[in-house]
Amino acid sequence: MNRLSNTVVHEICTNQVVVTLQACVKELVENSLDAKATRIEVRLRDSGAELLEVVDDGCGIAAEDFEKVASRHATSKIRQYNDLSSGDFSTFGFRGEALSAISAMGDLTIATKTKASAASLLCYDRYGKLASTSPIAREVGTTVSVRELFKRLPVRHKEFMRNAKSQVSATLRLIQSYAIAQPQVRFSVIAEKLRGPSAGKATLLCTSGTASDWHQAAAAVLGDAALSKTQKLNISAGPWQVEGLISSPVAGRRSRDAQLFFVNGRPIDAPKRVAKLINDTYHQYNSRAWPLVILSFTAPQGMVDVNVTPDKKQVFLHEEEQLLTELQPALTELLGISEVHGVHSGPSGPVLSHFGIRPSNAGSGDDGQAPNTPEPVRPQSPMVSRETPEKSQFFGEMAMRTLVPDSQSSTSTADDVPQMHVVEMHEGSQDASPERRRGHAADG
Numbered sequence: 001m002n003r004l005s006n007t008v009v010h011e012i013c014t015n016q017v018v019v020t021l022q023a024c025v026k027e028l029v030e031n032s033l034d035a036k037a038t039r040i041e042v043r044l045r046d047s048g049a050e051l052l053e054v055v056d057d058g059c060g061i062a063a064e065d066f067e068k069v070a071s072r073h074a075t076s077k078i079r080q081y082n083d084l085s086s087g088d089f090s091t092f093g094f095r096g097e098a099l100s101a102i103s104a105m106g107d108l109t110i111a112t113k114t115k116a117s118a119a120s121l122l123c124y125d126r127y128g129k130l131a132s133t134s135p136i137a138r139e140v141g142t143t144v145s146v147r148e149l150f151k152r153l154p155v156r157h158k159e160f161m162r163n164a165k166s167q168v169s170a171t172l173r174l175i176q177s178y179a180i181a182q183p184q185v186r187f188s189v190i191a192e193k194l195r196g197p198s199a200g201k202a203t204l205l206c207t208s209g210t211a212s213d214w215h216q217a218a219a220a221v222l223g224d225a226a227l228s229k230t231q232k233l234n235i236s237a238g239p240w241q242v243e244g245l246i247s248s249p250v251a252g253r254r255s256r257d258a259q260l261f262f263v264n265g266r267p268i269d270a271p272k273r274v275a276k277l278i279n280d281t282y283h284q285y286n287s288r289a290w291p292l293v294i295l296s297f298t299a300p301q302g303m304v305d306v307n308v309t310p311d312k313k314q315v316f317l318h319e320e321e322q323l324l325t326e327l328q329p330a331l332t333e334l335l336g337i338s339e340v341h342g343v344h345s346g347p348s349g350p351v352l353s354h355f356g357i358r359p360s361n362a363g364s365g366d367d368g369q370a371p372n373t374p375e376p377v378r379p380q381s382p383m384v385s386r387e388t389p390e391k392s393q394f395f396g397e398m399a400m401r402t403l404v405p406d407s408q409s410s411t412s413t414a415d416d417v418p419q420m421h422v423v424e425m426h427e428g429s430q431d432a433s434p435e436r437r438r439g440h441a442a443d444g
Contacts, residue, residue, distance in 0.1 A: 007127070013072075017101035017310050021048045021149065021160065021167040022174050024105070026311065027098035028144050029178060032056035034091045035142065038185055038209060042175060045192045047164035049157075052106075052149055057141040060114035070108065070128035072100040092266060097310065099144075100128040107147040113140050126152065172204055176221045177260055177267035179207045180294065183217035214262075218245070218294055226258065230292060231334055237326035238319055239303050244295035249282065249335055252289020259293040263304055269313045277324055281331045297323075 004012075018024045025042060032040045035058025045051035061069055102108055103124045113119035121136040150157040160167065172189060179187045186209030192201045211217040219227050229251035234243045247253070256279075261270050274295075282291045297317070305316040317323065 017097050018105050022170045025171050028054040030092035032058055035059050040187050042189045047168050052146045055143045061112040063117050067130050070099040070103050070124045103128045106149040109145045111136050111138055112142040113138055179221050180214050180217045181262045181265050183211035183214050185209050235326050235330045237323045239299045240323050241298040247292035249286040252286050256290045262296045268315050285335050
């Protein structure tokens with residue numbers, strides 16, 4: 001058995017940190033936000049395959065950090081592991097892997113300037129080692145440039161080029177999330193194409209950075225029309241403060257493409273149990289659509305575990321049970337499910353188990369079922385349509401059927417009986433009795 005060399009370990013591990021264009025942009029944007037930037041510009045040349053640049057007006061990189069800035073596990077964010085749960089921890093990054101991984105994916109150069117030092121252009125090799133330094137003219141801030149992203153990994157580069165448009169779209173959605181979470185920062189995304197009939201520059205996203213809160217930022221990013229039929233949600237659940245927007249049941253969407261979640265200003269993947277509770281509650285009223293959801297969770301840093309995955313998009317929430325318990329009745333009241341369905345279930349509304357969510361402290365039952373195993377979903381209210389295609393077709397045919405009097409042959413037509421009236425049959429109609437039908441047919 002041989003121990004892997006540091007070079008091999010570097011190649012293996014860095015390939016897991018930056019796997020898509022979105023992941024690369026995310027790491028660079030978070031570095032800019034940690035540098036207290038108020039203006040962040042993302043430039044994509046040929047969908048980022050030829051050149052990716054992130055320009056900011058942050059504090060810049062000090063000269064003594066030039067050698068270490070792209071080294072693996074070199075960071076100025078934390079000193080020890082307990083810093084992740086301390087009240088002073090407020091940065092997006094802390095692992096010290098981003099620039100090291102990016103240098104292995106493409107040609108990395110950094111132009112930076114601080115208030116106390118001159119501007120410098122830094123070039124790094126594929127192992128994150130500083131290769132050259134030269135003077136350059138620029139304002140205070142940092143520009144990180146990555147050329148020929150994924151070129152050193154043929155399979156990944158081919159996949160990137162094949163799905164370039166979808167990766168740019170995913171990157172744009174990511175920047176939209178940060179623009180909503182950080183309304184005081186001006187974001188812009190510029191796409192550039194040098195060759196072909198569509199050569200030129202196009203601005204894909206631009207925010208003002210002057211929004212007073214994230215509600216205004218969401219309207220600026222998603223549009224006033226998208227938020228016109230939303231309702232505000234604001235609750236307190238122990239250490240958690242939750243505020244956000246959810247669309248009314250009459251303004252749902254066809255997919256879950258507009259569900260954004262933030263924890264302490266950090267865009268995250270939807271927490272599974274929280275998202276399930278929201279969507280299941282919404283489907284009690286509108287089973288054919290998905291809600292637009294923008295929720296911001298705020299709590300002391302010790303209540304959030306962000307060190308779950310390298311991209312830090314999946315997090316664990318402490319005291320999640322209490323959060324779900326307070327969130328469920330608030331959603332029920334907001335969407336008006338009890339009143340619309342004519343069910344008066346008391347002030348607390350349906351319990352969590354109605355939505356297939358079992359409290360995590362319930363433990364395993366006698367049947368060996370693990371905690372948090374979804375329970376069977378209870379039958380929906382009769383107010384919610386559950387017609388099958390066959391049933392819908394049957395009633396559609398019944399609604400268009402022409403009724404003939406008993407004295408006529410079953411093959412009679414309207415020409416044979418000029419005075420015959422057409423009666424529409426609908427499910428639940430009071431005119432469905434034989435006597436009523438004969439009365440209409442014989443009328444006149």
